[in-house]
Amino acid sequence: xxxxxxxxxxxxxxxxxxxxxxxxxxxxMLDRELGDRFGLGMSEFEVLERLVEGCDAGGGHALRVSExxxxxxxSQSALSRLIARLEKAGLVxxxxxxxxxxxxxxTLTEAGRERYEQARPLHREVLDxxxxxxxxxxxxxxxx
Amino acid sequence: xxxxxxxxxxxxxxxxxxxxxxxxxxxxMLDRELGDRFGLGMSEFEVLERLVEGCDAGGGHALRVSExxxxxxxSQSALSRLIARLEKAGLVxxxxxxxxxxxxxxTLTEAGRERYEQARPLHREVLDxxxxxxxxxxxxxxxx
DNA sequence: GGACAGTACATGCGCATGCATTCAATGCAA
DNA sequence: TTGCATTGAATGCATGCGCATGTACTGTCC
Numbered sequence: 001x002x003x004x005x006x007x008x009x010x011x012x013x014x015x016x017x018x019x020x021x022x023x024x025x026x027x028x029m030l031d032r033e034l035g036d037r038f039g040l041g042m043s044e045f046e047v048l049e050r051l052v053e054g055c056d057a058g059g060g061h062a063l064r065v066s067e068x069x070x071x072x073x074x075s076q077s078a079l080s081r082l083i084a085r086l087e088k089a090g091l092v093x094x095x096x097x098x099x100x101x102x103x104x105x106x107t108l109t110e111a112g113r114e115r116y117e118q119a120r121p122l123h124r125e126v127l128d129x130x131x132x133x134x135x136x137x138x139x140x141x142x143x144x
Numbered sequence: 145x146x147x148x149x150x151x152x153x154x155x156x157x158x159x160x161x162x163x164x165x166x167x168x169x170x171x172x173m174l175d176r177e178l179g180d181r182f183g184l185g186m187s188e189f190e191v192l193e194r195l196v197e198g199c200d201a202g203g204g205h206a207l208r209v210s211e212x213x214x215x216x217x218x219s220q221s222a223l224s225r226l227i228a229r230l231e232k233a234g235l236v237x238x239x240x241x242x243x244x245x246x247x248x249x250x251t252l253t254e255a256g257r258e259r260y261e262q263a264r265p266l267h268r269e270v271l272d273x274x275x276x277x278x279x280x281x282x283x284x285x286x287x288x
Numbered sequence: 289g290g291a292c293a294g295t296a297c298a299t300g301c302g303c304a305t306g307c308a309t310t311c312a313a314t315g316c317a318a
Numbered sequence: 319t320t321g322c323a324t325t326g327a328a329t330g331c332a333t334g335c336g337c338a339t340g341t342a343c344t345g346t347c348c
Binding site for chain 3: 175208213220228244246247248
Binding site: 028031064065066069076077079080081084097100102103104 | 329
């Protein structure tokens with residue numbers, strides 16, 4: 001009745017299901033833990049991390065939203081609102097870009113950097129639990 | 145100022161970012177394509193697939209929601225509503241479980257099986273584009 | 289039998305997301 | 319200069335999600 005997948009397709013499906021399981025386990029635990037203990041969502045942490053990297057690496061301490069966008073897997077609107085949340089929380093500053101006044105440059109505040117540094121160990125621990133082991137259990141709490 | 149990740153941590157982070165990118169690429173394209181052409185979300189397709197597998201394999205043509213739940217990475221409430229959508233679309237039937245009247249047994253309708261069979265090639269094609277190649281471009285449309 | 293903890297699913301609610309649209313600023317062409 | 323397509327970001331809206339809770343049923347212990 002139903003046609004079967006070719007071996008190649010079956011492999012892809014298996015790979016996809018594994019990816020889904022790992023992603024769900026890690027994302028669920030990250031959102032829960034980072035949210036509970038630091039008031040950050042997974043993507044919020046990701047954005048803070050990009051800003052920290054941008055500051056430390058580029059020398060320039062400000063990052064344009066349009067530069068940030070391709071590195072986080074969010075729609076433009078979702079990123080815009082996420083930044084608004086971070087700004088409201090006092091973790092980043094939004095300023096007009098002088099070179100191109102359509103653009104917005106983001107600056108990590110001291111509070112933003114501190115929050116990131118505090119949250120990072122937990123983030124790494126969750127990754128270790130969910131990706132390091134052979135697929136950690138669905139949604140278990142880390143030790144700390 | 146900022147402490148560095150250990151090599152092990154750096155590896156985990158790289159693995160996590162790769163996983164995020166693959167997941168985003170595949171999930172985005174699956175949702176868009178399956179949605180546009182078949183009115184199905186990624187998880188909806190996943191549930192239909194579990195039902196098809198349950199029918200073909202188990203011999204029993206009905207699956208309990210509680211059996212389905214652990215295989216899809218959704219909260220119980222999200223799954224409940226997803227099933228409601230599928231039922232509303234005429235793709236599955238909800239019936240009370242005779243053995244345990246708290247439970248709900250799901251049956252794939254003929255329309256549900258047809259929809260799945262029609263959508264499957266596109267699903268496989270998207271997986272091939274996004275996972276088969278070395279990380280396909282963010283959100284490109286497949287050929288068919 | 290009756291009380292009570294546990295399980296299976298549904299629902300109210302708030303929130304984050306994506307799409308479509310809008311607004312402002314830029315670049316280019318006539 | 320004016321006009322127009324393009325780009326960067328914000329916003330209205332609909333939708334799907336998770337959490338907390340509610341409802342119905344089961345099994346156990348007294």
